[in-house]
């Protein structure tokens with residue numbers, strides 16, 4: 001039996017709405033799929049792949065035997081938010097599955113979704129408040145996956161935990177970055193109710209460093225956890241950047257999510273997903289200022305996952321065409337020799353959004369934005385030639401003379417990653433935090449100040465942020 005690939009709703013159906021693109025697989029199909037697991041003596045999925053150390057082979061066996069309750073109990077030993085990772089994790093565990101050596105990996109992520117959604121449906125997911133209070137208080141700054149993970153971990157140890165969040169709702173990039181068609185925001189609301197029932201307090205719409213100082217939080221708590229993510233997106237400061245119609249990716253993605261949940265008023269062009277109960281208005285965004293791809297030729301600069309989310313969002317908003325360009329070369333179709341098993345493979349990734357209709361190009365450097373009457377009309381690009389390592393990894397590039405061309409666009413989205421935390425960030429100043437050369441934040445255990453997630457480790461993955469949040473060394 002082979003791994004199945006038909007896990008998405010049909011393209012024409014899914015691109016007409018913002019509901020999750022993946023369909024739920026029948027329990028019988030999941031059981032059959034996880035029965036492919038060989039229960040390896042050296043379980044790379046568990047010990048090498050999963051940052052949470054999920055007991056993947058044991059969970060698989062329980063599911064294959066029809067014991068979903070046991071599977072949930074095993075999963076919840078290590079994973080506090082499997083409903084998030086089951087939807088959006090790139091599944092590092094699958095890339096180091098021993099089956100990858102000869103055929104295709106076991107379907108671990110879909111199995112995780114089956115386990116956690118079965119658990120919710122059966123009422124097995126219940127609040128787990130601490131057995132006793134320890135009389136100590138912790139302030140967590142930032143309600144992204146790292147902050148939520150730190151909060152739940154410390155609450156279970158008996159701390160009184162308050163999470164401060166500058167946005168109107170919790171979730172961080174789960175809510176304001178990752179599109180609803182990958183993660184329905186009602187999934188976050190469902191978890192919030194459980195966290196609150198465990199005794200975690202959320203204070204939203206409050207920016208620490210501005211509305212309340214971070215040093216005040218340090219003075220009035222026994223410990224502070226900083227989980228503020230990577231606030232600064234990488235910009236593209238080439239001529240013409242001031243033209244209208246050029247936006248950072250999160251301006252499009254964040255506002256589209258806020259529109260769908262009702263956090264900003266406005267009418268979406270397509271049928272929205274039911275995103276449940278998020279209704280509070282956000283201050284500074286108005287419908288007239290929102291970037292929107294409807295009727296436009298969209299150019300996404302940046303070939304990674306954020307760029308792919310821009311592709312899917314632009315298609316749903318009604319773009320005429322979507323092109324995604326990348327300065328790096330096109331990765332190989334299969335695992336590059338530079339990343340042998342069990343490493344995370346350097347290879348071409350094609351997302352569900354790409355399959356909804358976009359042109360992808362590589363080896364293109366952006367030279368300048370072109371415009372008319374103050375609005376962008378295109379980008380001048382130039383082909384580059386990459387020098388590769390003997391193993392096939394890109395090393396350095398040079399422009400190819402005579403290859404300049406213009407890609408026409410009415411909306412340009414910059415999806416080129418994130419830089420670290422600015423050194424003049426108020427929280428850095430107020431807590432006198434040290435930073436690495438790449439401006440990641442460094443914990444100061446002597447003062448009970450702990451930094452977790454992307455702000456401490458650089459922009460990464462939800463599963464790594466959750467794992468990082470669990471590491472706060474408070475007994």
Ligand SMILES: Cc1cc2nc3c(=O)[nH]c(=O)nc-3n(C[C@H](O)[C@H](O)[C@H](O)COP(=O)(O)OP(=O)(O)OC[C@H]3O[C@@H](n4cnc5c(N)ncnc54)[C@H](O)[C@@H]3O)c2cc1C
Pocket residue numbers: 088089090141142143144145146147164165166167171172173174177178179182206207208209227228229230231253305306309427452453454455459460461462463465
């Ligand atoms: C568009 C996009 C798509 C992605 N897709 C995926 C994916 O599919 N799978 C995956 O694994 N990873 C994905 N990632 C990466 C993933 O979202 C991040 O690695 C993860 O969210 C980091 O978690 P975090 O808690 O460290 O930071 P964040 O999620 O950034 O959360 C930080 C929180 O701190 C709050 N905050 C910041 N400053 C303050 C302040 N001064 N006061 C109060 N609150 C503050 C922010 O508002 C935010 O809520 C994606 C990232 C982006 C941008």
